[in-house]
Amino acid sequence: KAGVTQTPRYLIKTRGQQVTLSCSPISGHRSVSWYQQTPGQGLQFLFEYFSETQRNKGNFPGRFSGRQFSNSRSEMNVSTLELGDSALYLCASRYGTGSTEAFFGQGTRLTVV
């Protein structure tokens, strides 16, 4: 059974640009959550999607957005990139909305220059 797949693995962007990251959850999983990991702030929750609906959102500016498609694949977008957006972006997939394990992808390392 394939795990959570995130693409691309590495990305370098310039300040002011926008970026789209992709996440394919484990087959059969319908919940996808996104996290940002930085050395200073640790692992922080961005948002969660289930059945194409955003269920929860973390404390990030509106430049961070996401969506989920009918096949449960999810994308997150960051517009007007800032240097501080450089981070490891992680996607986690879960089977449903209950108290179940979350499985993470390998992450996308975004560097903003």
Added chain:
Amino acid sequence: DQQVKQNSPSLSVQEGRISILNCDYTNSMFDYFLWYKKYPAEGPTFLISISSIKDKNEDGRFTVFLNKSAKHLSLHIVPSQPGDSAVYFCAASGNAGGTSYGKLTFGQGTILTVHP
């Protein structure tokens, strides 16, 4: 406001001995807890979880203990192996107070080093 805290930044253990990693939380709405192992530049790997209706859960060498009254959980690894060397994160979630189980709140992590 750090709702989940791992107060020990690092832990060093001899191979074959027990590793005990600790985690404290402040939000009484949390009722589901997970432990992850992580290597740099990789995603966290799920280890074990526990619901608040239990006080212990075991899976092979890993056991998680939950003390709800103290808002404290711990991960025991027995016996420890050099391959266990990594950063360990505890995470918490809940479904009350407007949140959801899909939102994990993480501790800062503990670096475990197991010496041969």
